[in-house]
Amino acid sequence: MFNAQLFRPKSRCCSAKMKVIAVLPLCVTLICQGYSTGAKSCKDRCGEKYNSQNECHCNSKCTQYKNCCSDYTDLCDNAGAGGGSVITDAEIKGISETLYTLDSNKASASQLNIDPQALVPNSQTNSQTDLSSRPFFRYLDETSLFSRPTYSALLALLDNYHRMTGQAEDISPQQLVEQETFIKETMSNTKLGRELFAFFYNKGLYASEEEFLQDLKMMWFGLYSRSNNKNDSSGFEHVFAGEVKGGKVSGFHNWIQFYLLEKKGQLNYYSHSFNGPWTTYPDVLGMQFIWDGYFKQLGSAVIGSSPEFDFAIYSLCYITRPGKQCRLSLGGNQLNIQTYTWDKSFYGDGKKFIASAYPATP
Numbered sequence: 302m303f304n305a306q307l308f309r310p311k312s313r314c315c316s317a318k319m320k321v322i323a324v325l326p327l328c329v330t331l332i333c334q335g336y337s338t339g340a341k342s343c344k345d346r347c348g349e350k351y352n353s354q355n356e357c358h359c360n361s362k363c364t365q366y367k368n369c370c371s372d373y374t375d376l377c378d379n380a381g382a383g384g385g386s387v388i389t390d391a392e393i394k395g396i397s398e399t400l401y402t403l404d405s406n407k408a409s410a411s412q413l414n415i416d417p418q419a420l421v422p423n424s425q426t427n428s429q430t431d432l433s434s435r436p437f438f439r440y441l442d443e444t445s446l447f448s449r450p451t452y453s454a455l456l457a458l459l460d461n462y463h464r465m466t467g468q469a470e471d472i473s474p475q476q477l478v479e480q481e482t483f484i485k486e487t488m489s490n491t492k493l494g495r496e497l498f499a500f501f502y503n504k505g506l507y508a509s510e511e512e513f514l515q516d517l518k519m520m521w522f523g524l525y526s527r528s529n530n531k532n533d534s535s536g537f538e539h540v541f542a543g544e545v546k547g548g549k550v551s552g553f554h555n556w557i558q559f560y561l562l563e564k565k566g567q568l569n570y571y572s573h574s575f576n577g578p579w580t581t582y583p584d585v586l587g588m589q590f591i592w593d594g595y596f597k598q599l600g601s602a603v604i605g606s607s608p609e610f611d612f613a614i615y616s617l618c619y620i621t622r623p624g625k626q627c628r629l630s631l632g633g634n635q636l637n638i639q640t641y642t643w644d645k646s647f648y649g650d651g652k653k654f655i656a657s658a659y660p661a662t663p
Contacts (some may be wrong), residue, residue, distance in 0.1 A: 397629035419571070432572045455557060463533070466528040466533050472524070493609050539657055556606070570589075
């Protein structure tokens with residue numbers, strides 16, 4: 302016998318369930334896109350265009366305007382200095398091994414011979430005691446190495462700067478040409494440089510080689526003020542040439558500049574507190590030295606590498622891990638690079654200049 306009372310409630314119940322099932326996928330979709338939370342997360346939003354409707358933001362300018370979402374650093378910093386695809390630590394180690402293999406202009410054992418001498422513990426790096434009676438560099442085949450285009454391009458730049466902070470840099474038209482030449486020779490005219498660009502291009506960080514090279518020029522050579530509101534510094538000067546600030550050596554993480562100054566009698570090597578595990582070049586050391594009376598407690602540098610290799614690994618780490626430690630793999634051994642961003646002035650679309658980059662020794 303048909304019971305209408307039993308049938309009607311069952312119909313209403315089933316209908317309600319059907320409505321819930323139909324609406325549920327839409328709710329899940331909105332949650333995933335961040336709409337139900339007022340776009341408070343950077344999940345799937347890194348590098349997006351500014352939208353005033355969002356409660357917080359996830360593009361390269363949000364740190365400048367202090368309106369980033371709370372998870373911006375965790376989710377988007379690994380997307381690189383300019384936003385884009387997330388680049389994993391494994392991918393960074395992979396490309397760094399490739400760059401290491403492609404460094405055909407590095408010094409060989411017959412071209413470079415160093416004498417590290419005194420090894421001191423970290424607790425004694427500030428003793429300012431000369432524990433090494435001989436120069437750090439025993440021999441360098443300048444004729445062979447310095448005649449190569451990337452070395453020549455670096456040498457042309459090293460004498461372009463006033464080392465004292467607070468003294469404005471006056472970059473001449475010729476020096477601008479030298480900057481362009483260095484970037485072209487290291488990044489466009491070497492397999493190593495082209496490989497680095499291809500890596501960034503495939504990850505969507507740069508749309509063209511021209512954009513890549515222009516960004517390198519700005520982040521490395523763009524001037525900013527470390528003292529007295531003068532345009533007295535740049536990432537390149539700080540890292541490759543070295544500066545003096547507050548009566549101490551600041552920056553200075555390039556072995557070729559070290560060699561040139563030691564040869565001139567302007568630099569006195571004291572000791573080292575770290576010597577990397579590499580048995581061939583490039584090697585990594587953390588050194589103590591005096592530069593014309595100014596002390597450097599720990600000047601870490603890659604030794605025997607080509608200019609393009611140094612420029613590439615520092616750029617790789619700054620673009621992918623700005624302001625953080627970046628884990629590389631060189632010949633199967635790990636090397637961490639520490640970078641710092643300059644946060645007081647900007648270029649382009651709110652991008653930050655390089656403040657420093659160097660091997661992070663234990």
